[in-house]
Amino acid sequence: MSDTPFTSATEFRSLLQDLPQPDQTALDGAAERNGQLTKPPGALGRLEDLAIWYAGWRGDARPALTAPQVVVFAGNHGVCAQGVSAFPAEVTVQMVANFKAGGAAINQLAHAFGARMDVHALDLDTPTADFTAGPAMSEAELVEALTVGWDAVDPSADLLVTGEMGIGNTTAAAAITLALFGGAAEDWVGRGTGVDDAGLANKARVLAAAMEANPSAKGDGLEALRCVGGREVAAMAGAMARARVLRIPVILDGFICTAAAAALDNVASGALDHAVAGHVSAEAAHGALLDKLGKSPLLSLGMRLGEGSGAALAIGVLKGALACHSGMSTFAEAGVSDG
Ligand SMILES: Cc1cc2ncn([C@H]3O[C@H](COP(=O)(O)O)[C@@H](O)[C@H]3O)c2cc1C
Numbered sequence: 001m002s003d004t005p006f007t008s009a010t011e012f013r014s015l016l017q018d019l020p021q022p023d024q025t026a027l028d029g030a031a032e033r034n035g036q037l038t039k040p041p042g043a044l045g046r047l048e049d050l051a052i053w054y055a056g057w058r059g060d061a062r063p064a065l066t067a068p069q070v071v072v073f074a075g076n077h078g079v080c081a082q083g084v085s086a087f088p089a090e091v092t093v094q095m096v097a098n099f100k101a102g103g104a105a106i107n108q109l110a111h112a113f114g115a116r117m118d119v120h121a122l123d124l125d126t127p128t129a130d131f132t133a134g135p136a137m138s139e140a141e142l143v144e145a146l147t148v149g150w151d152a153v154d155p156s157a158d159l160l161v162t163g164e165m166g167i168g169n170t171t172a173a174a175a176i177t178l179a180l181f182g183g184a185a186e187d188w189v190g191r192g193t194g195v196d197d198a199g200l201a202n203k204a205r206v207l208a209a210a211m212e213a214n215p216s217a218k219g220d221g222l223e224a225l226r227c228v229g230g231r232e233v234a235a236m237a238g239a240m241a242r243a244r245v246l247r248i249p250v251i252l253d254g255f256i257c258t259a260a261a262a263a264l265d266n267v268a269s270g271a272l273d274h275a276v277a278g279h280v281s282a283e284a285a286h287g288a289l290l291d292k293l294g295k296s297p298l299l300s301l302g303m304r305l306g307e308g309s310g311a312a313l314a315i316g317v318l319k320g321a322l323a324c325h326s327g328m329s330t331f332a333e334a335g336v337s338d339g
């Protein structure tokens with residue numbers, strides 16, 4: 001039995017209307033400390049903003065980052081019947097076994113940056129319905145997936161990365177972004193695991209059919225998650241919302257993770273204030289999506305993997321920012337002239 005504070009999409013929606021804010025005293029204290037550290041003002045660039053942002057959410061002007069959590073959610077997609085991926089759907093369950101055995105990129109990156117990693121496979125034997133014909137999920141299925149995500153967050157974590165594995169999910173993510181931001185299907189599709197030009201055109205066709213079959217997805221984050229998303233995508237949204245309630249900062253990963261985040265932002269503007277963009281992936285529309293959300297990526301490495309991999313790398317950047325912020329001496333402590 002979960003003690004999740006929502007049992008319906010409506011309750012989840014209203015929970016998002018009343019989210020905690022960062023601690024102003026910690027923000028002020030961190031900004032003041034930042035101004036006293038032994039470096040020219042602003043010389044650590046965005047690392048300074050990152051450290052102050054993190055301090056605000058943690059309620060501590062001089063915080064440490066010692067317990068990052070990476071959670072990878074996996075789901076299967078009925079829309080794979082439309083030939084949207086370069087890989088077969090059985091890769092999803094095979095990769096879950098690989099995650100559990102420690103053999104995937106995200107295992108290595110989580111380990112490299114000192115993060116605990118958890119894997120949650122969501123009903124892999126029952127793919128969501130093909131959303132070119134109607135909603136991918138019922139409301140009960142959506143709530144179940146949001147709940148898995150909500151419950152996956154360790155309350156004692158001090159940073160969250162959500163990752164995903166789900167063959168077909170760049171199509172689901174593109175359908176969510178098309179539903180929320182409009183434009184042409186071609187604006188939001190990308191090559192995912194590596195489809196060719198014909199595959200790209202097919203994905204655009206699938207998106208057009210998805211919008212036709214799911215009018216309620218347009219302009220509504222939760223309906224978009226339900227109708228054209230997927231279980232692992234909804235679970236990421238649930239986990240990010242839980243992190244906000246616990247004031248655990250989040251690093252966003254690639255296109256799919258950011259599409260899940262966009263659904264939350266659509267329901268409640270400001271719902272992503274506790275999140276930074278870890279990287280911009282090579283998936284065609286990720287940069288545009290980050291622009292829509294007003295997020296500037298920390299890294300740009302041409303990655304297009306998902307699994308939380310780009311965000312996991314950015315844990316290193318945030319750790320560096322906090323090592324400087326919390327560990328450096330002030331001008332007074334070091335006896336350095338402050339100009
Ligand atoms: C071996 C393998 C490992 C992966 N890890 C993440 N993805 C990524 O690729 C999938 C999305 O691309 P598409 O929409 O084209 O299917 C997702 O599972 C995503 O996490 C992988 C894909 C493969 C093949």
Ligand SMILES: O=C(O)c1cccnc1
Pocket residue numbers: 170191192193253254255256257281282283286304305306307
């Ligand atoms: O941007 C991503 O997260 C991504 C891109 C391609 C394939 N899988 C994930």
